[in-house]
Each structure stands twice: as C-alpha cells, then as structure tokens.
Amino acid sequence: MRGPVSTQAVLFSLAFAVTIAAKDDPDYNPALNFRPDNVTLSNLYYWVGSYYNGTTDVELLPYAGLASTYRSLCPNLANTTITKQYETVLALTEPSTYNTGYDPVNAFLTLWPPGFNFSSLPYPTSSDETLELDSSLEFALFSSDPTYWVEGSVENNFNWTLNATQSPPYSLSSTLTEYDGQGGFSSNVTSCNGTDTVEWTFYPLPWNLNGTGYNLPDPVIDLEFDVKTANLSLEGYFIGYEVVKEGSKTGSSMVLAVGKLKLTFLGVLDAYHSDVLVNTTDTPTWLRTVGFQNNSLNVGYTSVASGSSVLGALAIGAWIFLMSAAFSFCA
Template structure:
C-alpha cells in the first residue's frame, strides 16, 4: 500500500474512534443506527455483524421459450443451453443487523446482502449517498434498510425462522414469498447478471436473471408453478455462510441500469447462490454467542471497547485508546515506507 494511503487510513481510524454516542446529538438508543460519522459510507450504518467474502452463482438452464410463448407447454427454444451449468463470482458483504423500533414483524435480525463486481473499490462510495444509490450488482434484503430516524413500520420482505439453539452458530432460514416484491425499494431492484452463450452457442454474452416467486410467476400467466426461493444462513462471531436457491427467468442483458427489457428469448433455470465470508472486525459490533437468539453489545462508535473481549465470544475488540494508538503508530511507520 502507498505511504499516503497508510496515512489516510491512520487518520480515518482516528476520526472514527473519536466519535461516540455521547457526542452525537441525534443519537436515539431505541433505534439501531450507529453514531454519525463512525463509518466512511452508508454500508455500515447499523449495529450488527458484517462479513466480507465471495459469492458463487450456479445457473443451470433447463428450458426456454420465446416471449410470445410464455405459458406454452412447448419449452424447447434454446436446446443448446439445456443441461449446461454456468457460474459467476462476486465480491460480497453480508450484514446481519440489530432490529429496532422502526421494524415491523417478528424477525430476530435484519439481513442485508449485497453483491459487487470483483475488485470493486469500496473507497469510492460516498457518505452522502444511501445504500440504495450504491452500485451493488444484486442484493437480498429481509427489509428495506432504514435511512432516517422518522421511518416507522418498515415491513419485512420475507420471514426468518431461527433454528432452536442455546448458542452460536445461529441458523436462520426462510422463503422469499408473495410479499418480497410488494413495493420495496430494494427487493428485486436489480437482476442477477452472469455470462452465458447465446442460444445458438456462437458467443458469450451477459444475461439478466429475475428470481421467481410463485406470485411473480403467476403474473406471467404461466401454467407452470415454481416453488418460492429458499434462504439459509449460518453465522457466529467469526464466519458466515449463506445459500439462496430457487428458479430464475433469464434473458439477454439489457444493461445494469434496467430492471426489465423486452427480449426475444427467455430461458428458465435453476439457480444457487452461495456465500462464504469472515467477520469484518473493524465494522462489526460484539456478537453475544451464548444466547438462543442473536444479540449484539454495541461497541462500534460507543466508546466502550477494550483490548479484551466485551462479549461471550472472547473475540478481541479494539476500543478508542487502542485505535488511537494503532493509528498513530501506523501514521509514524508510514513515513518511513
């Protein structure tokens, strides 16, 4: 890393460490927002655990029809693609965050899962934008992320069930049902993009995939019923693994900014999205791992961290003084690099 980058990182750590709930006049304890200016962008606004990792997408086309034949029993429009498997990979961030009084429903956590182009430079994200404005490629959200203190009754987009346990790892599962596409600013906002050959197999092109639910599929007057996509995530204070399985309707890509476009070719495929990630210690609060449901001790931006663990996980969490010392040492060391 370049010397100037190290210096900027050092002073960024220092600035984040100096902000706490006690000197944020807008802080409201009943909400799950962190104190203002703790993080440099809006991906980490909420109390919880954040995991960095890689997402693998497997697409297996099994049939295809032209747009004039939706609902037809004939589904052999792309025989060259049937039975093949194509894969795509993305950098990813999985956020499992604390619920607040703004959330309606009974889920125990909020799930915000975003896929980004490989090698994406996260330092380019602006703090004055919202997560909805960021250029993530695809996202899975259990509810719309709250962006303002005055929001109320934020609905759940799908229900999560917590497997009965007395300690971590926690296991959450659910189905993306009829409510998933109902007026959300996030659910289904973007298509799943992957590369695959054209129907005649002459070249690779981008394809857009739309995750199908029973409700969405019925709107196309199809006589075929596909099950709702299933979701599962296991996590503790070190790692997280996620799987999303279902079916997609896919068509040759019409660009990242489009949510749907006319296509002469539609194919249907099985899809499996898998994520494996590790905890982002700097951006994550302390996950209590000895309870039946996930809970967090508020540490990021709350000035109560020390160099010993504050929670049952026994993971080191670096407090304000530690961050200041590390930042100073890093800035001094960088002068000699």
C-alpha cells in the same frame, strides 16, 4: 434476593449512563439500531450488528430440475452451466422499532464486482445515496429494506424461522414467497437464434410470475452465523432474458430461459466494522462497541478511551440482560 424495586432502580441508572455515553453525538438514540455519529461510516455499515466479508458463488443451470419441461424455449442453453463470483458483504444487523412483524435479524447480502472500492460508498445524506440505489451494486438480498432515518415502518421481505438455541451459532431459514431480490446476474451466453454469444440477464424466479404458466417453487434461503463466520445459501429457480439493444436504449427480450439457481456465500467476521455478538442469548443480540471506545478492533477506536462511552456500551448490554431478568422475575 433482587426485588422489582431494586431492578427498576438499576435500570434507571443504566439509562442515565447510556445518555452520558452519547454526549459526542447529541442526536444519538439508543432505542434505535443506528451507529453514533462519532465514527465515520459509509452507507454499508450504518447499523448495529455483525459484518462478514467473503465471496458469493452463483450457479445457473438452464432447464435443470423441475425446469426441464421448458427446454423448448431455448434449446441452445440446455446442458450448460453458467457461473458467477462476487465480492460480498453480509450485514446482519439488530432489528429496530421501525421493523414490523417478527424479525430476529436484518440480513443485507450485497454482491459487488471484483476489486470494488468499498471506501467509495458515501455516508448517506440524501435519498439517492442509500445502499439499494448504488449503481455498483449488482445484486442484493434484503430481509427488510435498509433505512437510514425513521420515517414510518419497514416491512419484512423475509419470513424468518429461527431455530431454537441458547447461543450462537444462530440458524435461520425463510421461503421467499413474495420477494426475488434486487438486480440480476449478467453473463455472455449463446444466443437462442444462432451460435453468436450475446448478453443475458438472469433473475431469481419472481413471485409475480404466477399465472404465466411457469409452475416452479419459490426460493429458499438458509443462514447460519456466529462470532467468527457466516454462511448463507439461496436455492430456487431463475428466468433469463436476452439483452436487446436498439441504439442507446437497452431492453429485454421475451422470457427465453428457465432453470435452477444456487447461490452460496461463505464469509468471515469484519471486526473493524462489527459490534460484539453476545454469546449467551437465544436470539441475536449485540453489545454496542462501534463508536463507544470499548473494542480496540473497531473503526474509530483510540488508545485514550472515554470512560463514559465504555460505561454506556456496557450499560446497553446490561440493560438487555436485566430487562430479561426483570420480566422473568415478574412472571
């Protein structure tokens, strides 16, 4: 029978092994969710977790559902459907000590134009190379703002509810009461003032629209994922603006369209950039493999694996298990 003293001794030895495993990266801190620097990664794959590649379909229905009462804003758009499709990476990453509040997983959904070259994304070395500021990113949902250095705390943009489970698939949901994503959806649609086709930009209904007379519910996001696939959906309402150009300047007209929004992502695991999702925990947990030479599918893996790196990654997984066991024993 294991007692508290023997458990503490094992945990101490595992902590020592983790320190050894980080010898190729003297700044590596296993208490944080950043990948070690012994692998080359862009600012999209900077965190411990699972990454899924897929496509996202966006459907916009002007004046549908509860927005039907506002069709007088722009009758030309009534009974139309606007669709967009994007190449997508969904990052589901381990929360860290800088995350505030309850956060079972950091979810970063990024929508890119078709044919985008992901290898062009830089390794973050300055504040203007962070993921949120990349000019090619057309739209994104960040459950908390991605961070590359620990400088204070990071608040959650979502209020996740994690359905009870003992293993994957994990199912989460949130109502976005004070967050409307980053960016918008551009499309060429009929003008409100004639038959010409003009550029529009559509945005998920922002929370700060309260008080303007548009009484529509907040968007709801649902997420489910396991070791192979992930799917995410966002359902809510949008507002749209005609794009106004005056010389070299681009602006927006007054609000002219309101309608229903449905966003759907289906993706498969990108094993090359992903750590191993543990299959026996009631909250998302990852065995650290990227940079540890213990998963031949990962970026940076070589056939001559480092024994200390393997030990270190296994130690982190064992650390999580034994900490849970230790707390249970003490309880």
